[in-house]
Amino acid sequence: MVKIAVLGYGTIGSGVVEVLEKNRDVITRRAGEEIEVKYILDLREFPEDPYADRIVHDYEEICQDPEVCVVVEAMGGVEPAFTFAKKAILAGRHFATSNKALIAKHGAELIAMAQEKNVNCLFGASVGGGIPIIRPLNCCLTADVIEEISGILNGTTNYMMTKMADEGSDFDDVLKDAQQKGFAEADPTADIEGHDACRKIAILTSLVCGQQIDFEDIHTEGITKITATDFKYAKAMGRRIRLLGSSYKTGDSYCAMVAPYMLDDSSPLYGVNGVFNAVFVRGNMLGDAMFYGSGAGKLPTASAVVADVIDIVRHKDEHIPLEWRPEKLELVDYRQLTGRYFVRTTAQSAAIEKAFGMVTVVEAEGVTGETAFVTGEMDGYAYEQAAEQMGDILQCIRVK
Numbered sequence: 304m305v306k307i308a309v310l311g312y313g314t315i316g317s318g319v320v321e322v323l324e325k326n327r328d329v330i331t332r333r334a335g336e337e338i339e340v341k342y343i344l345d346l347r348e349f350p351e352d353p354y355a356d357r358i359v360h361d362y363e364e365i366c367q368d369p370e371v372c373v374v375v376e377a378m379g380g381v382e383p384a385f386t387f388a389k390k391a392i393l394a395g396r397h398f399a400t401s402n403k404a405l406i407a408k409h410g411a412e413l414i415a416m417a418q419e420k421n422v423n424c425l426f427g428a429s430v431g432g433g434i435p436i437i438r439p440l441n442c443c444l445t446a447d448v449i450e451e452i453s454g455i456l457n458g459t460t461n462y463m464m465t466k467m468a469d470e471g472s473d474f475d476d477v478l479k480d481a482q483q484k485g486f487a488e489a490d491p492t493a494d495i496e497g498h499d500a501c502r503k504i505a506i507l508t509s510l511v512c513g514q515q516i517d518f519e520d521i522h523t524e525g526i527t528k529i530t531a532t533d534f535k536y537a538k539a540m541g542r543r544i545r546l547l548g549s550s551y552k553t554g555d556s557y558c559a560m561v562a563p564y565m566l567d568d569s570s571p572l573y574g575v576n577g578v579f580n581a582v583f584v585r586g587n588m589l590g591d592a593m594f595y596g597s598g599a600g601k602l603p604t605a606s607a608v609v610a611d612v613i614d615i616v617r618h619k620d621e622h623i624p625l626e627w628r629p630e631k632l633e634l635v636d637y638r639q640l641t642g643r644y645f646v647r648t649t650a651q652s653a654a655i656e657k658a659f660g661m662v663t664v665v666e667a668e669g670v671t672g673e674t675a676f677v678t679g680e681m682d683g684y685a686y687e688q689a690a691e692q693m694g695d696i697l698q699c700i701r702v703k
């Protein structure tokens with residue numbers, strides 16, 4: 304019997320307990336022994352809960368119990384999660400988490416600590432919710448240089464943009480709905496401003512290059528400036544608007560960014576709707592691969608956390624190597640990426656042509672008093688220069 308402690312009894316923590324309970328038999332078989340939740344750390348009491356007797360309020364109680372083999376962190380946020388993680392690992396406990404904020408900031412450090420103590424620090428649920436992407440990157444795609452890794456990495460915003468496009472729903476109503484369904488972060492600003500996707504692409508990029516990528520260095524745009532008018536144009540163009548986190552191998556480094564894109568149906572990410580996430584990987588030997596599935600929510604995320612716990616139980620006496628060194632890799636400026644841009648402006652056609660040269664004008668039903676167009680292929684520096692020269696920009700969305 305393996306005893307674990309769950310830190311945080313919110314959406315994910317209670318999901319972990321539920322998955323362990325509901326799938327007890329299959330989990331026991333696959334882990335090789337039964338996994339029991341001995342403690343649940345939370346500030347609150349849960350008097351009606353069947354696990355009420357396992358609730359504790361003091362982390363020391365968990366740390367001092369030598370029976371605890373795995374500490375599962377599901378509190379979210381960097382602190383006190385980082386302090387708790389360090390304590391657990393330094394005390395020789397294995398550690399599993401779904402916390403992308405923690406891993407994006409301190410992943411390399413925690414992995415190094417875990418290696419030193421011959422325990423494991425696993426974080427498969429930190430990117431893509433229930434989709435297995437971290438383990439495949441670490442174990443299966445190891446023969447390749449990854450040339451591109453891009454994805455729909457935030458379920459809340461994908462859910463919102465799908466509903467807004469399909470049902471013409473209002474931004475605030477759809478956000479509330481996503482929060483109620485347990486997809487959104489405690490502070491949904493992290494979702495809609497792209498910060499959550501930014502941390503996830505930072506983790507993925509760190510894993511593909513084996514070095515530390517600082518999420519603060521990743522250019523990040525959210526979806527808060529996307530309007531109903533943009534959806535009208537997207538529809539007229541047969542495109543969908545999706546928030547993507549992307550990384551491209553550029554020389555010896557990577558070029559990473561988070562931004563909304565207009566995708567057409569030739570993109571493998573075009574068909575990813577609702578709360579689903581997908582990660583597209585292009586390897587220099589493998590070619591293309593796609594990982595698709597439930598990207599957020601209680602049980603999909605908890606399922607990935609419990610899968611890590613099972614992996615830990617299977618490797619209780621050894622450290623599973625993960626290549627993510629603490630040395631920082633400087634990213635290439637995102638403006639070096641070339642692409643096309645969808646632009647809405649009140650500028651006159653002469654000014655548009657002078658700044659951007661030949662463009663493709665786009666029309667949308669019921670939209671007047673402005674011009675919309677798609678530029679030719681250009682890099683980010685050239686776009687900024689042309690946009691400044693033309694002025695009067697209402698909107699700009701990258702086109703893929």
Ligand code: HSE
Pocket residue numbers: 429431432456457458459460486487488494499598599600
């Ligand atoms: N808020 C996140 C999302 C949860 O919507 O994708 C999963 O990381």
